[in-house]
Amino acid sequence: MYELIKTNISKHIAVTNAEWDYFFSLTEEKIIPKKEFIIKEGEVCNLHGFILDGFLRTYFVDDKGNEVNLTFHFEDWWFGDIGSFVRREPSKLNTQAMEDTRTLILYREGLEDLFERLPKFERFFRILNQRTFATLLERYIDDQTKSAAQRYKQLIARRPEILSKVPQHHIASYLGITKEFLSKIRSQKNI
Amino acid sequence: MYELIKTNISKHIAVTNAEWDYFFSLTEEKIIPKKEFIIKEGEVCNLHGFILDGFLRTYFVDDKGNEVNLTFHFEDWWFGDIGSFVRREPSKLNTQAMEDTRTLILYREGLEDLFERLPKFERFFRILNQRTFATLLERYIDDQTKSAAQRYKQLIARRPEILSKVPQHHIASYLGITKEFLSKIRSQKNI
Numbered sequence: 001m002y003e004l005i006k007t008n009i010s011k012h013i014a015v016t017n018a019e020w021d022y023f024f025s026l027t028e029e030k031i032i033p034k035k036e037f038i039i040k041e042g043e044v045c046n047l048h049g050f051i052l053d054g055f056l057r058t059y060f061v062d063d064k065g066n067e068v069n070l071t072f073h074f075e076d077w078w079f080g081d082i083g084s085f086v087r088r089e090p091s092k093l094n095t096q097a098m099e100d101t102r103t104l105i106l107y108r109e110g111l112e113d114l115f116e117r118l119p120k121f122e123r124f125f126r127i128l129n130q131r132t133f134a135t136l137l138e139r140y141i142d143d144q145t146k147s148a149a150q151r152y153k154q155l156i157a158r159r160p161e162i163l164s165k166v167p168q169h170h171i172a173s174y175l176g177i178t179k180e181f182l183s184k185i186r187s188q189k190n191i
Numbered sequence: 192m193y194e195l196i197k198t199n200i201s202k203h204i205a206v207t208n209a210e211w212d213y214f215f216s217l218t219e220e221k222i223i224p225k226k227e228f229i230i231k232e233g234e235v236c237n238l239h240g241f242i243l244d245g246f247l248r249t250y251f252v253d254d255k256g257n258e259v260n261l262t263f264h265f266e267d268w269w270f271g272d273i274g275s276f277v278r279r280e281p282s283k284l285n286t287q288a289m290e291d292t293r294t295l296i297l298y299r300e301g302l303e304d305l306f307e308r309l310p311k312f313e314r315f316f317r318i319l320n321q322r323t324f325a326t327l328l329e330r331y332i333d334d335q336t337k338s339a340a341q342r343y344k345q346l347i348a349r350r351p352e353i354l355s356k357v358p359q360h361h362i363a364s365y366l367g368i369t370k371e372f373l374s375k376i377r378s379q380k381n382i
Contacts, residue, residue, distance in 0.1 A: 062335045070331075083325030086318070092332050119310050126317035127277070133324040134274030140261075140331055141283050144253045 004076055005050050005104055012127050013120045022117065026110035032056070032097040038079075038105075039095035044088055045081035046108040048125075054101025055165055059173070060092050069174040072098075072159075072166055078128055098166075148177045149185045195267055196241050196295055203318050204311045213308065217301035223247070223288040229270075229296075230286035235279055236272035237299040239316075245292025246356055250364070251283050260365040263289075263350075263357055269319055289357075339368045340376045 002024065009015060015023065032038050032054070039045050041061070056073040070093065073079045084091035085108070106114070114121050142151055152175055156163050162171065172182040193215065200206060206214065223229050223245070230236050232252070247264040261284065264270045275282035276299070297305070305312050333342055343366055347354050353362065363373040 060332050060336070063337065068335060081328075082321050083328045086321040086325055092329075092336075115314065119313065122310065122313040122317050123306065126313050126320060129317060129320040129324060130273050130277040133320060133327065134277055136324065136327055136331065137272075137274045138283075140327065141251050144259060145251070145283075146254065 002052070002104065004052060008050070008076055008078075009124055013124050015118075015120070019118055023114065023121075026114055027104045027106055030103050030105050032101045032103060034097050034099050034101075037094055037096050038103070039081050039084075039091055039093055041092055041094050042090045045084040045091045045093075047105050048078060048080040048085070048111060049103045049105045051075045051077050051079065052102040052104060054103070055098045056095050056101055057098055057166075057170060058093050058095045060094065067094075067173055068176070069170055072162060072170070072174070074161060074165070078132075082129060082132065143176065148175050148181065149188065151175055152182070152185050193243070193295065195243060199241070199267055199269075200315055204315050206309075206311070210309055214305065214312075217305055218295045218297055221294050221296050223292045223294060225288050225290050225292075228285055228287050229294070230272050230275075230282055230284055232283055232285050233281045236275040236282045236284075239269060239271040239276070239297045239302060241295045241297075242266045242268050242270065243293040243295060245294070246289045247286050247292055248289055248357075248361060249284050249286045251285065258285075258364055259367070260361055263353060263361075263365070265352060265356070269323075273320060273323065334367065339366050339372065340379070342366055343373070343376050 006015070006020065029052075030038075030049075038047075038049060038056070039058070051073055053075045055075075056079060057069055058071045058073065058079065059067045059069045062068050071079075073095075079095055081091040081093045081095075083089070084093070115125075142154070146154070152171075155171075155174070166174075168182060169179045172179045175182065177185075197206070197211065220243075221229075221240075229238075229240060229247070230249070242264055244266045246266075247270060248260055249262045249264065249270065250258045250260045253259050262270075264286075270286055272282045272284045272286075274280070275284070306316075333345070337345070343362075346362075346365070357365075359373060360370045363370045366373065368376075
């Protein structure tokens, strides 16, 4: 059971059967029904979650009231607002299920117990955080150094599942462009 | 010696004298002369560094050839391109000394030895990475939800040393505005 998350974690640390039992005793399986939120703007995020199957999106609302998509999360992905979690401040993010999504949740207390008892998980979450940081930094730089067409091409090359799963207007919001401009990019032959 | 870094790390983990000896045996003190670079675009960043005294700035170059300042680092700050470090990919960042800057450097090998022998440092770097991520995420969201005037006000409220140390054109580049527009903001009475 839960082979997906075991494989995900085992890429970075070796965990014994007894340690897995302890790990899973700290987690909670949670179905997030389509359109419902697991992280909400204005509330402190007290969890890290892992997607067993389904599909979430994380967005914030800009000063014009537009939803700006920050990330799409599919199965085998971790999610959570690390900023809100570590600072214990209200989140500026919203994470919403785009379809019924089965997740495994580690709440703050469980995570603290885990680090206390099995410090090797510090290593796993250190590496996970580094990779999340690298992704955000790349996005921040790409936004200011690459055209929307280049960023679109890169997105679908790296994550082709987005094309089939994510509605066009959400991809446009991720790229910071209108749906109409995205259609124009998609119709260009060199894309 | 090195009380600054010991205090910085001791906020999150307890380190014995023997462990400090080992930690410092892995570090290298390095003076970065004014205008020289410790991280360079196109080269893999293989280090994490700590500023003992001095002042660095980290920037990238946008598609119009402008330098965009990402961060100013003062004493008691960590620096490094986590993305380049973890992915072993060429950095897109430049970290330059704004004055002669005394640093303590941990290279990749030393850091790996440290994690192997003293796993508690995984915890420290996990927390450090989380905070760095939180800062970048906040900046990303602020850029799209707050005016330049609001961001300027927030910057100098939180980090007043920037006003006295950082040249105006570098603050303008941090805020993504021209030097002239920054002067206009500064001359407004409500700032």
